[in-house]
Amino acid sequence: MVPNETPQYRGITQLLLHFGWTWVGLFSADDDSGERFLQALEPLFFHNRICLDFIEKIPTQSRWDTLSDVNDLISKVYRPLTQSKANTFIINGGCMVIISLNNLILLGDFGYEENPLYRKVWIMTAQADFVQSNILKSLTFYLFQGAISFSVCTNELLGFKKFLQNINPSWMQGNGFLKIFWEQTFGCTLPDSQEPTYINETCTGEERLENLPGHLFEMRMSGHSYSIYNAVYVVAHALHALYSPTSSHRSKVGGKRYLDLQPWELHSLLQGISFNNAAGETLHFNKNKEMGAGFDIMNMVMFPNKSFVRVKVGRVDAEPLEGEGFIIHEDMIVWHRHFNQVRPISVCNDYCYPGYQKKKKEGEQFCCYDCAPCPEGKFSSHKDMDDCFTCLEDQYPNKDRDGCVHKMINFLSFEEPLGICLVSLALSLTLTTVLVLGAFIKHRDTPIVRANNRDITYTLLISLMFCFLCSLLFLRHPGKFTCFFRQAAFGIIFTVAVSCVLAKTITVVVAFMATKPGSRMSKWVGKKLASSTAIASCLVQVGTCTVWLGTFPPFPAFDTQSLTEEIVAECNEGSVLMFSIVLGYLGLLSLISLLVAFLARKLPDSFNEAKSITFSMLIFCSVWISFVPSYLSTKGKYMVAVEIFSILASGAGLLACIFSPKCYIILLRPELNRKDLLIRRT
Template sequence: MICCKEQRGHRLKWFIFLKTLALSNISIDKCSCSDLKIGCTLPSESVNGNLSRPGDIVIGGIFRIYMKATYSDFRFTRKPLELKCEEVSIQHYQSMQALIFAIEEINASPEVLPNITLGFQIFDTCITIRRAAQGTLSLLSGGEGITPNYHCHKGAPLAGVVGDSGSTRSILMAHILGLYKYPQISYFSTSPILSKRDLFPSFFRTIPSDEFQMRGLAQMVAHFGWTWVGILANDDEYGQFGLQVAKQELMSGGACVAFTENILTGKPNRNAPHIAKVINDSTAKVVVVITSNSDFYIVAEELLKQNVTGKIWVASEAWSTSAYLSIDRFRALLVGTIGFAIHSGQLPKFNKYLNSLHPSKYPHDSYMAEFWEKVFSCKIIQQENVDNTTIKFCTGNEKLENFFIQDDHRSSLNLLHYVKNVNFLAKDGSHVFFDAKGNPPAIYDIVNWRVNPRGTLEQVTVGSYNLNAPDGNILNIVSAEIIWFNNDTQVPVSKCSPSCGSGFRKVIVPGKPPCCYECARCPQGQISNQTDAVECHPCSWDTWPNLQQDRCLPRPTEFLSYEQPLGYSLATISMFSSLTPIAILGIFIHYKTTPIVRANNYSLSCLLLLSLFLCFLCSLGFIGYPQPEKCLLRQVAFGMVFALCISCVLAKTITVVIAFNATKPGSRLRKWTGVKVSYCVIMLCALIQTIDCALWLIFSPPFHELDTDTQPGVIIANCNEGSPTAFWCMLGYLGLLASISFIVAFLARRLPDSFNEAKLITFSMLAFLSVWVSFIPAYLSARGMYTVAMEVFAILSSSWAVVGCIFVPKCYIILFRPNMNSRIHLSFKGKEA
């Protein structure tokens, strides 16, 4: 057993900065050990990789300095062999040197901690949790052995611990250090779980939480318009949390995840062959990689082996500035990479300090020797290898100036400014503080991997992501400065489906991700004026899409205009046709005493010719812009005039029948002869049509209308009939009168020609009915101005049918066969009949 005296506590307060490094109140418990008594003792656990310097106050450091760890077989029959660590990480070694540099700067300043010297004790985790636990417990036990809960070695008190870089190791350390309220400050642990103050009350960090980074990466992907993205992540807490947040944010931003693959850190090959095959087979051009540089190194080797090219790598902060990957071997693979990096600041004195490092100055720093050998690819001369001529030895004249010239040391910004209530402006103007969860301001640099003039890869800052940006511009990227993998400044395209251009919209394909869509033409009457439109938008009522369906144009207004060939042709025909009844009327008036005029009821003939004149003229009411007044009257005028016309024809037919039968001996029809009967028939027939039209105008009158539905892309200016029933009743009544006239005339067709014109009326009514029967289907099938044109054509044709069949033969006889226009000839014809 180990016996110790009762612990005596004391409290220290100090503020330490990089030039103003600050640390919070620390409670230190110490005890002095008595001589070991005979009995059981705790087994010792040696801790290798210790680098220390004495001081009045000690700052602990837990760093991942080595990149690889070699494990022994665990057979549980003997004590495991010591863990072997290999290959010093240049980047993490610089992080360790940043702590040493900061401590030396503070010790050299008489203003920061006068009369107090800071010391340090640094342990390497060798990328393992076991080493992180060993180093932490060793610091708490005094730095020499591991005795939990006891500080049994003489030496300076421990102020706090800087480290580790990995979240998994930092979580373990935070659980231990939080028990004793020792502050722990990590410069690279990004897991959001470390923000929980109930679990980790003394943990702080100078790098934002992954929660901010993953959202920022998703916003950057959306900024470049990438919608088909793969995700590659470690199978540890860092990678899995980042994968879930990034996937959720990408999908919320409208992107689709082509694949998600885990880097199996427990496997020596990291499952790299499978990962490389998935990436190579995928159509996604962009891959978000959430991993460490050492784990991605193995995957990158396999990607080169399988010749995977043409991909854009979106890097998380864990490898976005990795010197480990910025080698010529990966230049063709990683050029064009873009990613988030820890916000950087220029530290000229630190660069000078790094350039001054030399193994001769620090003979007890075993890490420096290995670092020197790796940088310059040589071996430091030792006694056992002096005679070996196959090894390149270090001369000691090597210089680090050229090696560190491009490094701005992103991972050490604001290092050791770890005080619970710290709040100040750094020299570069940035605001440094910790929120209630121990997190710093969420600020990242956006870096682009490109080939510099020397032909090597370098990371160039091309933007920033700052959640506290004063202007509200959180994501700021200078796209013109980015050079992609094809040495082009044009942003590469990563989409599952090609973009849908203007005039098209995206249509989701069942069973596929939303980003794997098809492009469909916008429906009729709708447009899309942007690429990848989700839906099309209808044009306003008075506009219509162009042929490309990317903008709306004013709709042309269509009506039967006088300026159109069809319009002025019908108008000309109508006017010239209206002169024909007038000319015939003049002939009848001039030859009113001749037998052929007198024998066919001169007064009814004149009235019929006047009505035909009006019939021809009423067609003009259908040509031209349909004004409201014109709409109100044109159909009514047409119905009334044609009713008068057909009534006259019917009256002539009835008169002929009555006159023929009245000549028979003893006929009672003599009293019905004369013009009174004819006029009564006309007035009765016209009255019925008048009543129909009056009711139409009173209850549902026609009105002006702009029709946008009948013909796509055209506004049809027309007259709505108001009541279709009234319109067809009016037209049907005309058909009824014409049918009665046809039937009566047909039955009287064999009467003597000297007394009647029944044959002529029969042909005229047959032609009249044929025209209007043909009009019905043509009218119903026509659209726009052609509907009106059909009605005008029917009016002119039916009017000409009456004129041509009834009056043209009579005018021919009057003008060209005057010998037939005599009573003798008519009497002779009558006798023959």
């Protein structure tokens, strides 16, 4: 009939977790029962990250022979009670453990009622009992005000309260227990008592149990009494089944009377017992031969006259359904008055607030820890987080690192100042190129324009104009069309420009080699060589870009990792290898042009453009060599800005170095634009 203790262990653990009490103290009876309690509870606490600050065992039969014994016991209780940071204590044991603990605390500090060190929450097991006799009624249990206790589940039986209200001394004929109980409880002597007594007051017979304070007598049926009541009826039903005329077990007892039966003879019948008691509860034994009762969670509310009432505030089921095994009504709990009805806190140290994570203290239990701020890029949104977490890809931690904020999409646009500056520069260079092209077309028959292949010059100017304009493809939200074409367009157009420069340089070299006596290079002099060089160089790049766009073309993408607070809208190059080949080929043509122009820079003639080409290609290569580390060291829209600036700077270098001397003569010194003045021989 005694309920299994497992639900009580589970209930204590869930109660602590519900209120967040992870740092608790434990007083337990110093006997086998207390040892079993510890062995069952400690693994549960460890699994649920609850720590015991101390474990003190209270002797159930203390010997107070000397003052030293008393002082030792007081210190054993008083020290952890006052020095522990825990505000929640668990008591396991019967009535004598409660009384011993209360008395030892009283002896240690007579003014404990007003001492803030005793503002504690006491959790008591079902073995604890506060019912006292008249001898102990002078004691106060104010210390345990607001205590939460577990008790065996009970129900109100029909007629039980009325039965208690009707009990009077006239029932005591032949009932020695009731006589002793009555005299001790009411502190009086019955008129017909034959035993000597130190109590002078005589019982009037008008005393009523319902008028007694709660700590002396409770009018409700306790869990222990309810178990005894059910046990009596279980045995009665088993006897009825045994002696029933139709019972198959009747032959086992023969003519035995009830009093002659051995207890074990009822075992086979008890397992099949099932009936409803006076409270309407169905009673039967489960497969473990247990009644399967759970536990009620009670709150002890005390009054100034030392009386108290226990209020049911929850329950723990013996065989819980999923998620329904533990119920607590926190709003019904009356805490110790010093808490002012604020939920008590019982932790080793203050909580780690959102934005922080736990950091273990060396040499301490895991419930004691320091609080460390979340590292860069992580957050914690709840108190007492073991670890900080990373936000979703499209979010980042806020300033306090206690939540996540959505990232803004980042890209280089026409509207922002940097974009406006780059657009203005690109359009200015485009307009300048158009003016230069217009000037060359207008003066196309002059010697300085006709020299060094007029068609290649026009092609170079047009390609430079498109180079400046293609930079505008980078100044917008990356879309499918722009991502598909912008790198390929940049690669092909710049290849055309560099190929034209290379063709001009080769033309100069071949022309001067052909002037040497007996040279066979004269057949290569002309427009065909320059055009063939430019076209062949361009076709290689066009083929590479065609393969790139046909296999792994660039596509729009979002980079959520590079920047903490922004999502970079970018173009994924598709194939990094193909993109590297395109840039590598462009760099190779540039280096060849620079090398050839550098070797031809001292060839004699005013038509020689090698010096101008050398300077232009030197600027071109310097810009793109600088581009690589700059591009890799920047993030977000500034990577695009670096590429645009490199396009504009390298194109402007070609335009300025190659065409500014010619434009000077064409526009400002036309008198020098004569063949006889331009030709100079050494």
